[in-house]
Amino acid sequence: MWNDNDPVVVSGMGTVSVFGTDHNQFWDHLLGESDSKSTSSISNDFLDLPVIETIRVNHWNPEDLIGKRGLKYLSLSTQYLFSAAVRCWQDAGLGDISPVSESESLDLGVVVGSNLAGLQAMSDYDYITVTQGPRSVSPMQAPNTIANAPAAQLAIRTNARAFNTTIATGQCAGLDAIAYAVSSIHKGRAKQVLVGGVEEINERVLWIYQHSNVLPKEYSDRAGKPFSSDSTGCIPGEGASVILLERLSDCLKRGGTPLGKIISYSNTVAMDEDSRIYAMESAVGQVIKQAGIDFSETSGIISGASGFYAQDAVEMKAIRHLFGTMNPEMPISSIKGAIGETYGASGVFQAAAGLLALNKGILPKSMALSELNHRAQEKIPVHLAANHLKKTKKQNIVVTSQDLSGITNCLMLESV
Numbered sequence: 488m489w490n491d492n493d494p495v496v497v498s499g500m501g502t503v504s505v506f507g508t509d510h511n512q513f514w515d516h517l518l519g520e521s522d523s524k525s526t527s528s529i530s531n532d533f534l535d536l537p538v539i540e541t542i543r544v545n546h547w548n549p550e551d552l553i554g555k556r557g558l559k560y561l562s563l564s565t566q567y568l569f570s571a572a573v574r575c576w577q578d579a580g581l582g583d584i585s586p587v588s589e590s591e592s593l594d595l596g597v598v599v600g601s602n603l604a605g606l607q608a609m610s611d612y613d614y615i616t617v618t619q620g621p622r623s624v625s626p627m628q629a630p631n632t633i634a635n636a637p638a639a640q641l642a643i644r645t646n647a648r649a650f651n652t653t654i655a656t657g658q659c660a661g662l663d664a665i666a667y668a669v670s671s672i673h674k675g676r677a678k679q680v681l682v683g684g685v686e687e688i689n690e691r692v693l694w695i696y697q698h699s700n701v702l703p704k705e706y707s708d709r710a711g712k713p714f715s716s717d718s719t720g721c722i723p724g725e726g727a728s729v730i731l732l733e734r735l736s737d738c739l740k741r742g743g744t745p746l747g748k749i750i751s752y753s754n755t756v757a758m759d760e761d762s763r764i765y766a767m768e769s770a771v772g773q774v775i776k777q778a779g780i781d782f783s784e785t786s787g788i789i790s791g792a793s794g795f796y797a798q799d800a801v802e803m804k805a806i807r808h809l810f811g812t813m814n815p816e817m818p819i820s821s822i823k824g825a826i827g828e829t830y831g832a833s834g835v836f837q838a839a840a841g842l843l844a845l846n847k848g849i850l851p852k853s854m855a856l857s858e859l860n861h862r863a864q865e866k867i868p869v870h871l872a873a874n875h876l877k878k879t880k881k882q883n884i885v886v887t888s889q890d891l892s893g894i895t896n897c898l899m900l901e902s903v
Contacts, residue, residue: 495669496745496903498738499579499731500839501571504826505724507546508574514843517825517851518873524711524722534694540707541688542724542827562631564604565640567727568685572641575681575729580743586646596649596677598668599638600660600684602831607689608632637685649677654831657890658791659754660684661728661834662898666752668732678737684832685727696723699891701795701828711828713792713821714799714859717868721793724827728835730842735903745903747842750883751777754896760801763893767805770897771885778883778899782813786876787850789841791833791888793823798889803859810856818874820844820853834888838900841884845902848882849875 502508505523506516516523524540544567549558552570561569576584587595608631615624630636635653642651650671654664661684668680686692696702703710703719711722738745753773757766775782788806792799810817822840823829829836844850852871854862862869876882882902889895 493734493736494748494750495672495732496735496738496748497730497842498733498743498745499575499581500729500746500842501574501578502726502728502836502839503544503547503567503571504726505542505544508552508570510574510578510839510843514847517822517840523825534690536690536693536697539693539697539702540710540722542722543688544726560627561640562604562608562636563687564601564685565631565637567687568599568637568641568683568729569644571683571727571729572681575731579731584645586644592646592648594649594678595645595647596651596668596671596680597638597642597645597647598650598652598654598664598680598682599641600654600664600831600835601634601637601686602655602657602660603686603692603695604637605632605634606691610691641681641683645681647681656894657892658830658833659888659890659894659896660831661836661838662752662886662888662896663754663834665749665834665838665898669749669752672732672734679731679733681729682732682835683727683729684829684835686725686830686832688723688725693723701891711794711824712868713790713794713824713871714803715794715868716796716866718794718796721795721823721828724823724829726826726829726832728832728839730835730839747845748901748903749898750901751899752897753777754894756893757895758893763801763895764804766895767802767887767889768809770895771805771809771887774885774897774899778901780881780883782810784879785810785814785817785885786879786882787817787844787853788819788885788887789837789844789850790819790821791823791837792821793828798891802887802889806856807860811860814877815857816855817877818850818853818855819859820850821871822851824852824871834886837886838898841886841900844876844884845882845900849873
């Protein structure tokens with residue numbers, strides 16, 4: 488699909504996560520063992536939430552990255568996205584982030600995967616209006632009440648005028664945002680695109696998780712274990728991940744360093760469980776076919792598995808069927824056990840981890856498919872540990888996402 492002579496590459500990345508704002512530290516924690524869970528406060532208003540374990544951002548001061556000016560008027564999601572974008576711009580060798588010139592503004596686009604970024608602000612705004620009256624609402628908070636606020640604020644800050652888009656396709660939003668950016672570059676709509684994924688944890692967001700029936704109803708200490716039939720649900724996470732996309736020729740021309748190519752993408756939709764297994768198989772099969780390789784030449788997978796077993800089992804069955812015979816020692820990884828289910832930001836976090844894996848030659852917290860087969864058959868908890876990528880002619884990683892709505896998508900990254 489996109490595997491041409493001048494492919495779109497990732498030339499920079501930045502993250503704001505439970506592990507801070509340094510993507511090397513992010514990588515080190517993914518390789519190691521860490522207990523990053525925290526406990527949310529009990530809601531004191533009409534939501535009446537139980538205590539919910541979450542994985543929150545820490546070791547982070549937004550003033551250090553984006554300055555103090557106007558900071559108090561930016562939502563937490565926007566602060567996360569700005570900070571990750573600053574790190575990404577620096578990683579791409581472009582210095583401190585600042586508005587691009589008018590002549591370059593139409594060459595830069597912004598696309599962000601996010602679903603719930605404006606939920607808290609919207610709820611608070613309406614609640615104050617109803618209970619205290621319209622005069623009690625701060626007009627400075629109005630821009631934060633829309634889901635597109637983080638992307639719009641980033642576009643304003645960077646003077647990006649090629650396009651400014653928010654993708655809100657649930658857990659698939661991150662990979663869909665990357666695909667949108669790649670297509671836009673191929674169509675000539677932009678030369679560079681900042682692609683981000685961002686979500687935040689708050690009481691309104693936790694209410695959504697609670698009523699989606701993906702959280703543990705008991706045994707919360709066993710939650711957040713990808714692929715494990717012993718897992719009792721997922722653990723909500725938050726943060727932002729941003730990558731910079733551009734053509735390989737443009738990256739090299741400005742003296743940049745490509746971190747990896749994005750060569751294929753596919754998405755499918757299904758409703759019931761049996762159809763979802765087929766849909767996952769179809770999505771993975773399509774990206775491999777578009778890349779011009781076969782199943783035995785896949786180096787590894789970074790899965791969207793989160794510990795919510797109803798979803799994880801679908802992916803497990805699809806992967807076993809596709810690769811079980813042709814590529815039994817292929818490693819499979821999931822990062823959501825470490826950073827949590829970051830919903831719309833998940834795909835960009837997974838892509839960032841995949842790019843780091845391509846450059847390091849190892850997958851974080853992974854296991855061989857043969858071990859997954861064995862453990863799945865015995866219905867015992869799956870153990871994930873660092874595992875070297877399978878050596879193939881072209882090192883590549885398949886990244887998968889699956890939403891509760893039935894949407895499934897898949898992306899392939901390849902070394903340059």
